[in-house]
Amino acid sequence: MPARDDRAMGSGTVTAVITLSCVVISLMQTLIVPIIPKLPQLLHTGAANASWAITATLLAAAVVTPIAGRLGDMFGKRKVILASLVLVVVGSVFCAVSDSLVPVVTGRALQGLATGVIPVGISFLRDVLPAERVGGSVALVSAALGVGGAVGLPVSAAIVQYADWHMLFWLSAVLGAVCLALVAVLLRESPNQSPGRFDLVGALGLAAGLVCLLLAATKGSGWGWTSGSTLGLFAGGVTVLILWGAYELRVEQPLVDLRVTARRSVLFTNLASLLVGFSMYATSLVLPQLLQSPSGTGYGLGQSTLAAGLALAPSGLVMMAFAPLSARITARHGARTTLLTGLCVIGAGYGVGLALMSEVWQIIVMSMIVSAGVGIAYAASPALIMGAVPVTKTASANGVNSLMRSIGTSASSAVMAAMLAAMSIQVGPVSVPTEQGFRMTYVVAMLAAVVGVVATLLIPRAQPATDRSGIPSPAPAASR
Structure with missing residues (x-):
């Protein structure tokens, strides 16, 4: 599809669509905060297992951000934004129809994978907006990340207090679908791309290293900071990232330059x-x-x-x-x-x-x-x-x-x-x-x-x- 300049339909529309999408993505981080104490009962499992509903989103978000950014540069930022919003909808529906651990953790991981919208959306603004509008729009989108988290907390608490907890995820599914439709209808692809070969080995190496480090950081208090599992994950993560860095310096088209x-x-x-x-x-x-x-x-x-x-x-x-x-x-x-x-x-x-x-x-x-x-x-x-x-x-x-x-x-x-x-x-x-x-x-x-x-x-x-x-x-x- 030929690139079309989004200025033709108004910079305000572009900024509003990207901002709303980022607000919805940031909402995923605080969505289940009000039900954290009740998760073991709601998911019919122990507290340690239930905490994976939080950890999965965190790990997925950390892993996907540099990967989504590279994919956006290579194949088009609008395509990555659309794919990410599809993940929000699918992940939310997974959680909305489930009462057990594995589907909810899977859905939460899919929600975390949608976090790539944020860096890719910010870069999209740089590509398509007039120069005098970029600074204000980037500032607005960046601030919106806090709005999603802060406003999401009382909204989620109210839903949990007055309705079934599944409504949290039906709400996020609807919001994700709205953003998906707006991006599909109103935005056109960015003209700035850098085609090349995707660094799959680099992506897997970065994912493995980050998962080890973040898993140790998030689970260390429960496992014990000096336990074999925590120390082993820290050591493994550092080792993998060192090897990953050496590889990235040698490959012709690295995931991260x-x-x-x-x-x-x-x-x-x-x-x-x-x-x-x-x-x-x-x-x-x-x-x-x-x-x-x-x-x-x-x-x-x-x-x-x-x-x-x-x-x-x-x-x-x-x-x-x-x-x-x-x-x-x-x-x-x-x-x-x-x-x-x-x-x-x-x-x-x-x-x-x-x-x-x-x-x-x-x-x-x-x-x-x-x-x-x-x-x-x-x-x-x-x-x-x-x-x-x-x-x-x-x-x-x-x-x-x-x-x-x-x-x-x-x-x-x-x-x-x-x-x-x-x-x-x-x-x-x-x-x-x-x-x-x-x-x-x-x-x-x-x-x-x-x-x-x-x-x-x-x-x-x-x-x-x-x-x-x-x-x-x-x-x-x-x-x-």
Whole structure:
């Protein structure tokens, strides 16, 4: 099918379709949070087995992002977006009609595989929008990732409270089908492609290494951090990734161009993105527990699951509200300054949180400050990446950047869960983190933001001339 310029039908339509698709994909991450405690009963299995309904999505999302990016560069970004949305619908239906472990885990894995929409969608915007609209649109889509997670939590909690839990997945199936129809009807293929041979060995090697590392990180607290399974997976993952890296440097058309990834601007942008993901996820994991801790502890706020979700919902809207500011900072001062600003705001938010922990409104204020910083920072990373790599590699490079954010959230989940478990007290039949435990997670998240600031300062200040998007224009391919 010949490429058609999507500007003809309006940049706003393109941005709206990609943004909605990314919101739906991000919704998959928090969709089952309200039913996590009930999963063993709902799926007729043990707690360890039920946790695979969460782990499967995480592993699939981490593995697919760099692969989907490469496929988008090779075969067309619209095709990859369509295929990913089909996976959302199929995976959701699997879960919606099931009451047992294996089909639900399979469906959740398929939902995770749809995460490739995010990096590919961002790169699609760069390909088809007018230059002056790219910065604002990328900022909006990046902020939408937080909206899906934050708004999805209270919506999911309300559904679980007032309807059958299967409705969660029927809702995601309908939303996925709507996005699929919109992409199929309204978008046309991007003109920028880089045909070649798909690196199947590289894809399998990367998948194996990531699964080993992330599986050890997510299951380590249950298995024991010094257990043979955990240490073996960590060692195996590192070994596989070292061998994978050696192979990728030798193959003619690698899945991930490590020489491009090792450029200083790309390397430190990815490191900063990892730390943004680490800092952001702490609010998703820690704040609901603080809000729902029994008030009898003296520091818990005694909120229901639904009330806790509603308290955190404004944070997603704040991310969206700060997207235009992020775009303006990038256009005027560059994406490096935007990323630096976002990380500083995140760190300040956790600092405020250390002083404001005793009332629900204080938690809301703290989460909104952190979310504002995440909203500012999230849009900067794709801009930095797209300004440092050839146009024909933007999807695969953004895929690696999304992978780094996923690794950051996975590491945050493991670290924060381990800290809260280590500093907890027994309150009736449940174990509740101590006040000191909650405070320590704030400190660790704030330190991650500080390290992110250092990494951002190491990104080269000098960039090629920028266009009106505020995104640096890559140097000609011949100079590379």
